[in-house]
Structures are given as C-alpha cells and as structure tokens.
Amino acid sequence: MxxxxxxxxxxxxxxxxxxxxxxxxxxxxxxxxxxxxxxxxxxxxxxxxxxxxxxxxxxxxxxxxxxxxxxxHPRVVEAVKCAADKFLHISSDYWHAQMLGLGERLARVAPMLTLAGEPAMSFLCQSGTEAVEGALKLVRYVTRRPRYIGFLGGFHGRTMGSLSFTSSKYTQQLGFAPTMPGVTHVPYPNPYRPLFAGADQGKAVLDYIRMLFERSVPASEVAAFLVEPIQGEGGYIVPPEGFLAGLRELCDEHGILLIFDEVQSGVGRTGKMFACEHTGVVPDIMTLAKGLGSGLPIGAVVAKKSLMSQWKRGAHGNTYGGNPLACAAANATLDLVSExxxxxxxxxxxxxxxxxxxxxxxxxxxxxxxxxxxxxxxxxxxxxxxxxxxxxxxxxxxxxxxxxxxxxxxxxxxxxxxxxxxxxxxxxxxxxxxxxxxxxxxxxxxx
CATH class of the missing domain: 3.90.1150.10 (Aspartate Aminotransferase, domain 1)
Structure with missing residues (x-):
C-alpha cells in the first residue's frame, strides 16, 4: 500500500x-x-x-x-546552557538558586495548595522510580505502619521498592522475587473490561478493599495507597467518576495516606497541570518525573508540608538531587506549561x-x-x-x-x-x- x-x-x-x-x-x-x-x-x-x-x-x-x-525547546535549551556556564553540580548538601526556584514553583502549583490550601514541600531526585521510593519511605516514616496497597496494572518503576507495586506485566517482576514485603494488590477499575459484573466498577473496587480490611489486611497497619490517577503502562485507563474521591474518603476514615503517582500524567499531560485536578481529589503525596525536565533526568516527591517537615536531618537524601542543569530545565518547563x-x-x-x-x-x-x-x-x-x-x-x-x-x-x-x-x-x-x-x-x- x-x-x-x-x-x-x-x-x-x-x-x-x-x-x-x-x-x-x-x-x-x-x-x-x-x-x-x-x-x-x-x-x-x-x-x-x-x-x-x-x-x-x-x-x-x-x-x-x-x-x-x-x-x-529553545527556552529549555537556553536555560540549561546558562546553568551549565555557571556550574554542573553541587551536591544536595548545599543550596543554589535553581533548586530553590524549582521548590518554590512546585509549591505554588501543587494540588495540595491549589485544591486544598495546604502548603507543600518537595524532595528532588533523578527519576520516577526514585520519587516513588522516596514517597514510600516518607509514609513509612510518618505513619510507622508496615503495609501498602497498590493496584493491578500499575507501573511505578523497576527498583526493588517500586517494583513491588509494578504489575502491568509479569515480565517486570519475573526473576526478581522476593520484592519488598507488605504490598497487597487490588484491581484498578476499568469500565471497558469490568471485573465485577453488573456493578459500578469504582464502587466495586472500594467494596473489595473494605472486604480486605475486614478479612486479611488490617487497615490500622496500612501506611498508604499508591495509585495512578490515570493508569499509564496498564492501558491509559481513566477510572470511573467517583472512584478517586471514594479512595480519598477510605483513606481519611482509616488514617491512611494517599499517594498519587503522576510520573506520566503530571506536568500538563492531561490538559491540566496534574491529572488529579480533573477530579478535585487531593493526594497527601505526589510523585513526578518524566515531563518535569523536558528530557533531563529529574524526579520529585511533592508532599504536604505537615508530612515532609517531619523528616529529620539525614532521614533521606541523595547526591544528585537538585542538579542545577536538571532544575533549570524543570523551571523552564513549568513556566512553559503554565504559560x-x-x-x-x-x-x-x-x-x-x-x-x-x-x-x-x-x-x-x-x-x-x-x-x-x-x-x-x-x-x-x-x-x-x-x-x-x-x-x-x-x-x-x-x-x-x-x-x-x-x-x-x-x-x-x-x-x-x-x-x-x-x-x-x-x-x-x-x-x-x-x-x-x-x-x-x-x-x-x-x-
């Protein structure tokens, strides 16, 4: 042809x-x-x-x-060139303007602030999987709870902690067991391929989680749900209306934290800065990467200030977090997306x-x-x-x-x-x- x-x-x-x-x-x-x-x-x-x-x-x-x-993009390229002319790296033990500027930008656009009026803080890293690892450590640190709930079809990365949640293809886990213990997977509601016949798929999944809490997973031991507000690698699945709000209510009922993985859906991809803004549901913690740096390797854990401020000195860190070139690219990217x-x-x-x-x-x-x-x-x-x-x-x-x-x-x-x-x-x-x-x-x- x-x-x-x-x-x-x-x-x-x-x-x-x-x-x-x-x-x-x-x-x-x-x-x-x-x-x-x-x-x-x-x-x-x-x-x-x-x-x-x-x-x-x-x-x-x-x-x-x-x-x-x-x-x-010429503005991103110019921002990176200007940053490179000054210095290529200083470890996250110190301060610099690009890192601070990115933290301020993320705090201004974070859904915790824009949707709920609650201040946010960020931890910067190099990738989506590292952002997820940071989020998992943060919720363990502040809740002292040992369990998590993830969703079938989810993709959250390939390092050992994030891999324990990743379930979009079995090949990603094949040969790497055992991964991090304490993770229970539940279905992600898919109206096109319903697992629960004749039911509202979102409500059915929430009911399934409640059944787990009654029979095998004590809610008092669950630190967090990790969920994509639009499932990416699992099939670009948009959950049914009301599901994320119901999940938020379930978290609030049991003192569980809600992590939104916006590594793929965030930074303007869905027509809003973050996918969760389509539903108005506010996460406690959000992970970002991919589009944040327009191609330079960067990730971020964005959390309510009331949570991240509990981390003590040395509780979490890295060498390359806040790299000036990556932050310069991210600052230019967020400006372009907002504009x-x-x-x-x-x-x-x-x-x-x-x-x-x-x-x-x-x-x-x-x-x-x-x-x-x-x-x-x-x-x-x-x-x-x-x-x-x-x-x-x-x-x-x-x-x-x-x-x-x-x-x-x-x-x-x-x-x-x-x-x-x-x-x-x-x-x-x-x-x-x-x-x-x-x-x-x-x-x-x-x-």
Whole structure:
C-alpha cells in the first residue's frame, strides 16, 4: 500500500547507519531494554525527529511522555546552557538558586495548595522510580505502619521498592522475587473490561478493599495507597467518576495516606497541570518525573508540608538531587506549561480525540478510545463479541507506524498510546492521522 504522506522516509528501515549503530550497541549495552523497533535518533525539534540516516518522523511517544515541551525547546535549551556556564553540580548538601526556584514553583502549583490550601514541600531526585521510593519511605516514616496497597496494572518503576507495586506485566517482576514485603494488590477499575459484573466498577473496587480490611489486611497497619490517577503502562485507563474521591474518603476514615503517582500524567499531560485536578481529589503525596525536565533526568516527591517537615536531618537524601542543569530545565518547563502548553494539550487532545473517533467508524478493531488531554489510548480488539485483546494487531500497528514515519508505543494488553509533546499542532496531528490510517490498513492486511 502507498502511504499518502511518507513523512520523508528515505531509506529502508533501519537504514545503514542505524543498522551499524544497533549492531555495535548489542555488544556493549544491556539487552534488558525493551526496544520495540530500530529507531536510532540523530536530532529533534518540537514533534519532529530524524534518525542517523536522515529519515524524518513524527514523535508521538515523546520519550515515553518525557519531552513535554517538545524536542530541544529553545527556552529549555537556553536555560540549561546558562546553568551549565555557571556550574554542573553541587551536591544536595548545599543550596543554589535553581533548586530553590524549582521548590518554590512546585509549591505554588501543587494540588495540595491549589485544591486544598495546604502548603507543600518537595524532595528532588533523578527519576520516577526514585520519587516513588522516596514517597514510600516518607509514609513509612510518618505513619510507622508496615503495609501498602497498590493496584493491578500499575507501573511505578523497576527498583526493588517500586517494583513491588509494578504489575502491568509479569515480565517486570519475573526473576526478581522476593520484592519488598507488605504490598497487597487490588484491581484498578476499568469500565471497558469490568471485573465485577453488573456493578459500578469504582464502587466495586472500594467494596473489595473494605472486604480486605475486614478479612486479611488490617487497615490500622496500612501506611498508604499508591495509585495512578490515570493508569499509564496498564492501558491509559481513566477510572470511573467517583472512584478517586471514594479512595480519598477510605483513606481519611482509616488514617491512611494517599499517594498519587503522576510520573506520566503530571506536568500538563492531561490538559491540566496534574491529572488529579480533573477530579478535585487531593493526594497527601505526589510523585513526578518524566515531563518535569523536558528530557533531563529529574524526579520529585511533592508532599504536604505537615508530612515532609517531619523528616529529620539525614532521614533521606541523595547526591544528585537538585542538579542545577536538571532544575533549570524543570523551571523552564513549568513556566512553559503554565504559560500555555497545558491549555494547548487540552485543545489538541480534543482535536486528536475527535479525529480518532472519526477513524473508529471505519475500523471495528478499535474497541475503545480513552484518555485526557494528550494522554490518549486506542484499545484494539479482535472481531468477536468478547472484546478479546488484539495483541498481535497492536504490535503490528506500532511497527508499521514506525516504517511509515510515526513513532508510537503500546501499553496494557493491546492499546496503542498517543503522548506527543504538549506543543503538538493541529497540522501534526492531522499528518499523524494519515500515517495511522495507513498503518492500520497495512497491519490488518498482514503486511
């Protein structure tokens, strides 16, 4: 099939330079990285990226939702250059303006303050998994309780503490048992794939948790719930209305803390600064990373000041937390998101979703479209009455999209996820739709 707009693909993929790079990489880099297709990047601007052979692609994966402001946004690049001219590192034992500025920005936009009027504090680190580890340590420290509750389908990282919660694919835990003890998993409510027949899925999950409290998990020993307000790796699942509010009520009833993992959904991704703002539900603690630094490695634990201020000197720390370059990138990112990129994500997300609904009328294999802002999932299903996940088709669509010049990733069992930079334009979305339609046709035809 001829693709109407091949997005400037000039060579067979991978091209000769990319193939040579991949061969060299195989000799020296861990094979554990889950690379889906042979893209070897040269450079990028905004939503566009080029491989080492000069092929141009639209990036609707954005480094797994990391490049919030697009590739090499000039304000972010300039902020990093200015910071680099001064100094590259001073340990978190000391003070500097970029770290302080980021703490002040996070305190101003934290949902604890904006939704509930309660001051917030931050602990800075290098990644999402480290932010989750910090949150787990904080709740253990302030509650002195030994248990936690996580959700099936959740992804929270791959270090041992966060890995004990991660359950989006068994391969992430395979070979690493035992992980941290004390974690109980419960279902994440998914209206499209209900586990509880004939019931409000959110209420049913809350009732299930209450049953656990009565029979096997003493609520008085539970330190915290760790939950994604929109589940990411598990399938871009938006929980039913009222679920997060019900979870908040359950926490308040039993003195349990509520941690929102906004590593993927935060920093404008859903059209608001944080996904929890769509529901008005306030977490006690929130974890951030990915889009916070527009590509530089940074994470943050943001917590109510009443909680984080209980940490004593030396209770938690790191060497690289508050790195000046990463903080400079984060400060520029938060400014850009506040000044218009979150609004653009809301507007472009609505346009993108409308175009996807048009597409779904022609493709019965599109079982459900869901998401908020520019965090959108397209679940693919087999041609049966059971909504059987179309795993092979999902993989084929992602692969064909790469060959057509569109970078995508999957999530869940058979969901194609769309997470372009928050700066994406209408014309780029429309171009991506042409490539997506061609990729669906090719995948369905078995090409």
């Amino acid at each position: 001829t693709v109407p707009n091949p997005a400037h693909i000039k060579t067979a993929l991978p091209g000769p330079k990319a193939a040579a790079m991949i061969a060299r990489d195989a000799e020296v880099i861990s094979p554990s990285y889950p690379r889906d297709y042979p893209f070897a990047m040269s450079h990028g601007r905004g939503t566009e990226v080029w491989d080492v052979d000069g092929n141009r692609f639209l990036d609707f994966a954005a480094g797994i939702a990391v490049c919030a402001t697009g590739h090499a 218009g990129l979150a609004d653009n994500a809301a507007a472009m997300g609505a346009h993108f979703m409308a175009r996807l609904h048009e597409l779904s009328r022609d493709y019965p294999c599109i079982g459900e479209l869901r998401g908020r802002g520019l965090m959108i999932g397209m679940e693919l299903v087999e041609a049966d009455a059971e909504r059987t996940p179309a795993r092979a088709l999902c993989d084929a669509v992602v692969t064909r999209a790469f060959h057509n010049g569109l970078l995508l990733l999957s999530c869940g069992t058979s969901t194609v996820r769309f997470m372009p930079p928050l700066s994406v334009s209408t014309s780029e979305i429309d171009e991506a739709m042409v490539l997506l339609r061609a990729s669906l046709d090719q995948a369905l035809a078995g090409h």
